[in-house]
Amino acid sequence: MRNISGCLALLRKELTVYFATPIFYITGFFFLLLAGYFFYTNVLYYNLISFQAAQQAAQNPQLAGQLNAQMMVFRPLFGVLAIVLLFLVPLLTMRLLAEEKRSGTGELLFTYPLTDWGVILGKFLAALLIYLILLAFTVSYALVFAFVTRLDWGSVGSGYLGLVLLGGAGLALGLFASSLTENQIVAGVVGFGLLLFFWVLGWLQELGAGLGGVFQALSLMEHYDSFGRGVIDTRDLVYYLSFIYFFLFLTKRQLESRRWRA
Amino acid sequence: MEMMIEVQDLTKYYGANLAVSRLNFQVAPGEIVGFLGPNGAGKTTTLKILAGFLAPSSGVARINGYDCVSQSLKARESLGYLPESVSLYPDLTVTQFLQFAARAKGVAAREEKAEIERVISACGLEEVRQTLIAAISKGFRQRLGLAQALLKWPPLLILDEPTLGLDPSQIVEIRTLIKELAGTHTVILSTHILPEVSQVCQRVIIINRGQIVASDTVENLSREMGHGSRSVLTVRGPEPQVAAALEKVPGVTRVVSQGAGAYLVEAGNGLDLRPELARVVVEKGWELLELKAQEFTLEEVFLNLVTEEES
Numbered sequence: 220m221r222n223i224s225g226c227l228a229l230l231r232k233e234l235t236v237y238f239a240t241p242i243f244y245i246t247g248f249f250f251l252l253l254a255g256y257f258f259y260t261n262v263l264y265y266n267l268i269s270f271q272a273a274q275q276a277a278q279n280p281q282l283a284g285q286l287n288a289q290m291m292v293f294r295p296l297f298g299v300l301a302i303v304l305l306f307l308v309p310l311l312t313m314r315l316l317a318e319e320k321r322s323g324t325g326e327l328l329f330t331y332p333l334t335d336w337g338v339i340l341g342k343f344l345a346a347l348l349i350y351l352i353l354l355a356f357t358v359s360y361a362l363v364f365a366f367v368t369r370l371d372w373g374s375v376g377s378g379y380l381g382l383v384l385l386g387g388a389g390l391a392l393g394l395f396a397s398s399l400t401e402n403q404i405v406a407g408v409v410g411f412g413l414l415l416f417f418w419v420l421g422w423l424q425e426l427g428a429g430l431g432g433v434f435q436a437l438s439l440m441e442h443y444d445s446f447g448r449g450v451i452d453t454r455d456l457v458y459y460l461s462f463i464y465f466f467l468f469l470t471k472r473q474l475e476s477r478r479w480r481a
Numbered sequence: 482m483e484m485m486i487e488v489q490d491l492t493k494y495y496g497a498n499l500a501v502s503r504l505n506f507q508v509a510p511g512e513i514v515g516f517l518g519p520n521g522a523g524k525t526t527t528l529k530i531l532a533g534f535l536a537p538s539s540g541v542a543r544i545n546g547y548d549c550v551s552q553s554l555k556a557r558e559s560l561g562y563l564p565e566s567v568s569l570y571p572d573l574t575v576t577q578f579l580q581f582a583a584r585a586k587g588v589a590a591r592e593e594k595a596e597i598e599r600v601i602s603a604c605g606l607e608e609v610r611q612t613l614i615a616a617i618s619k620g621f622r623q624r625l626g627l628a629q630a631l632l633k634w635p636p637l638l639i640l641d642e643p644t645l646g647l648d649p650s651q652i653v654e655i656r657t658l659i660k661e662l663a664g665t666h667t668v669i670l671s672t673h674i675l676p677e678v679s680q681v682c683q684r685v686i687i688i689n690r691g692q693i694v695a696s697d698t699v700e701n702l703s704r705e706m707g708h709g710s711r712s713v714l715t716v717r718g719p720e721p722q723v724a725a726a727l728e729k730v731p732g733v734t735r736v737v738s739q740g741a742g743a744y745l746v747e748a749g750n751g752l753d754l755r756p757e758l759a760r761v762v763v764e765k766g767w768e769l770l771e772l773k774a775q776e777f778t779l780e781e782v783f784l785n786l787v788t789e790e791e792s
Contacts, residue, residue, distance in 0.1 A: 228584030232573070235581075239572040323568030327629070330532040330564075331585040332557040478536040 225333040229341025230348075233315070237349050242314065246307050250353050257299045258292070258360045265291040288364055289371045289449070297378040297447040300357070301440075304350075304386055305418060309410035311349055312393030313403045315342045316470075320401035335474045339394070339467055346390045354382060374449025381446025384459035388439060389414050391466035398473040414439070483546055485510045485637050485667040486531065491540035493526050493691075500526040502691040503540065510636070511664050515682035516671040519787055523691040524671040525565050528641050531669070532562040545636060558587070561630030565641035565671075567622065571615035575606055575625055578614060582629040600628040603658065619646040627655065638662065640670040644677060656681050675779045685779070687786055694786045702782050711775040712746045712755055713739075718767030726765055730757050742770065 237243045268291065272283040319325035328338065361375050389410075396410035397403075421438030423430075435441050439462075442455040486508035493501040501523040508514050518524050529535045530542050533553045542549040545559040569578055579597045588596050601610055604624040609617050614625070623646055630638055643659065644652045659681050662668055672678060678685055679699045687695040687702075695702060716723050720738060727736045727746055732754055737745040748754045755772055762769045 224587060225585055228581055231584070232570070232577075232581040235577055236570065236572045322571075323564070323566070324570055326529075326534055326564045326568065327562070327582075328585075330534050330557055330560075330562045331582070332554050332587060333585055334554065478534070 222334050222337045225331070225337040226341040226344070229333065229338060230345045233342055233345030234348065237345065242310060243349060246310050247353050247356075250303060250307055251356055253303050254296075254300055254357050254360075257303075258296055258357075261292045261296055262364075287371075288368055289374050292364065293361070293375055293378060294447045296360070297382060300382060301385055301443060304382070304389065305414055306411070307353075308350070308386060308389035309393045309396070309407045309414065311346050312390055312397050312410060313407035314397070315346065315394055316397040316474075317401050317403045317406040321403070329474075329477075335471050338474070339470050343390060343394055343467060346394065347387055350386045350390060351383065354379065354386070371449070377449045377451050378447050380451065381443050381455075384446075384456070385439060385443050388459050388462040388466075391463040391470075392417070395466045395470045395473070398470045483510070484508065484543075485512070485545060486669065487541070487543040488527075488531075489541045491527065491530065491542055492538050493523075493530060493535065494538045495526075500691055501530075501537075504688070504691070504693060506686055506693060506696060508667055508669055510667050512684060513659065513663050513668045513670070513682050515678035515685045516669055516688065517673065517675070517678055517685055517783065518671075518688040519673065522688045524688060525641055527688070528562075528639050528669070528671055529564075532560060532564075532639050533557045534562075534564075559635060560637045560639055561632065561635035563626045563630045563638075563640045563643055566645065567626035569614045569622060569625060569629075571613065574611050574613055575601075575617065575621075576610050578625065579629060579632070583632050586633045588633050596632060600631045603631060604628040605654065620648060620651050623647055624651070624655070627658070634666075636667060638666050638668045638670075640668065642672055643670055644672070644674065652677075675783060679779050687783060689787050695782075699779055703776050703779065710748050710753060712748070712758060713743065713771070713773055713775050714746065714758060714762070714769065715741075715743045715771040716762050716767050716769055717742055718762070718765065722765075723762070723767060726761055727758060730754060730761055732757075745775070 265286070265288065269283075269286055272279075272286055276283055316325075319328055333341075358379075361370060361372075364370055365372075392413055393406075393410035396413060397406040399409060400406050417437065417439045419438075419440075421435045421441040424432060424435035436458075442458045445452050445455060484507045486506075488504055488506050491501055491504040492499070504523075504527060516524050516528070526535065530537050531544060531549060533549050533556055536550050544556040547556040547559065549556045570581075573581065576597065579600065580593065583593050583596055601607060604627050606621065606624055606628060609621050614622065617625070623643070627640070627643060630640070640659070644655050647655060656677065659668060659670065663683070670681070682699070684696070684698055685702060686693060714727075720742070723742075724736050724738050724744065727733060727744060730746075732748045733746055734749060735747040737747075739745055746754065746758060753774065755774060759769060759772055
């Protein structure tokens with residue numbers, strides 16, 4: 220019980236700080252600017268192809284049948300949003316623990332009767348909630364689309380689930396990076412570097428490196444693809460949830476060791 | 482009686498540097514204890530260990546019967562802590578911060594409002610309650626630090642330099658506040674402002690280079706550690722002769738002429754030479770204007786102890 224109330228106390232405090240500082244608004248502005256741009260270009264392209272398909276309906280009757288909004292607009296959109304988020308997620312987490320250390324506020328925080336898990340989950344969930352708020356704005360694209368055409372909500376939902384899990388993994392990794400240092404910039408760079416590394420790990424498979432399959436199984440991107448196609452695979456769910464737990468656990472270890480090293 | 486603080490053989494190394502060395506002391510419930518020592522003596526380290534922020538390298542620290550390491554959560558529930566040069570979240574308002582602190586300390590939701598009002602008025606924060614912490618003065622920040630420590634009536638308050646950065650009238654207010662806590666709270670406060678200790682604390686623990694060099698009441702310390710007794714007398718008479726006559730009194734170790742007929746006479750430990758001194762002056766036919774015993778101040782005791790250690 221104490222764990223939960225302490226965690227909620229911290230969650231509320233972190234949200235207040237997010238909304239009181241520019242990082243949320245600036246990150247949100249650029250995320251939505253880019254997301255809106257990609258959505259718009261995808262729709263334009265879909266439009267163009269659809270016209271061509273209509274003109275060539277006589278010669279190539281199958282083409283029109285293969286065109287649908289999910290494949291032409293949303294699947295590429297989820298792909299590109301994942302890349303935008305790769306850049307933005309470390310910005311959301313870099314402050315979380317590094318700033319407590321740098322400014323000395325951690326001295327109070329860690330002498331309050333809060334468990335380490337309470338602190339970590341409070342901060343992680345706050346960042347996740349902020350991330351979900353940013354993501355929620357993009358649901359409006361699907362809503363607009365649903366007005367003019369029939370949309371397969373199932374596969375759109377699956378794509379969003381993929382984005383949430385991918386974001387959660389990035390946030391857990393970013394929180395860990397933030398626990399390593401008292402410098403926000405360092406925390407941001409380490410978070411971004413690690414995230415990028417886990418992203419491109421799957422490439423080794425394509426290059427035929429030894430143990431390529433293992434690296435592929437560890438890659439963040441590898442497990443993300445199927446969500447965009449509308450497929451929810453238990454292996455991918457387990458992968459992302461374990462990834463999140465693993466980095467939160469490392470963060471806990473890092474916090475525990477602080478008391479002894481000092 | 483269960484002790485509020487029990488420290489046994491507490492030792493802390495920072496890397497290879499010894500910060501605190503085999504410290505032993507106890508604080509009973511309701512006591513106000515001053516923790517005194519020069520900068521770098523190990524005061525802050527000891528208080529950080531008690532507050533659960535650092536783990537000791539060896540030894541045991543218990544708060545309210547709970548071990549500060551193995552039962553850290555229980556121990557932390559029993560204390561309010563004001564760190565040295567307290568840092569607070571600059572992006573929150575005073576009320577937002579106190580709300581967070583109250584929830585983190587487990588104040589029940591229905592008591593939260595009343596509890597926050599109580600500490601706001603106890604620490605005089607009414608006029609800044611909606612102001613961002615980034616915009617309030619250092620004095621207010623210090624008071625806010627104290628206010629969060631008081632939330633939920635912790636049985637033990639650990640205050641690291643509570644009057645640092647306050648103006649004189651605020652210092653008086655905070656000292657009064659701390660004195661009012663006696664009986665209901667146990668307070669351990671570190672400071673290097675010596676008058677603060679004699680005004681506020683019932684007992685003093687003096688620490689130097691990580692070790693306790695004295696632990697007693699202020700009165701006992703100045704009596705026992707003052708190295709002898711002192712009298713001050715004012716005499717109307719020829720200065721060299723008066724000084725010479727006073728020096729001849731058995732037991733006198735030193736006479737210092739302070740000008741305008743005033744003399745400071747130092748004697749061995751536990752000797753009260755006032756009757757002898759008075760007799761000599763009267764016998765010589767000089768006029769005795771004033772005669773009184775002078776206690777050693779805490780500053781002198783402190784300096785004696787600390788310099789003794791160093792030599």
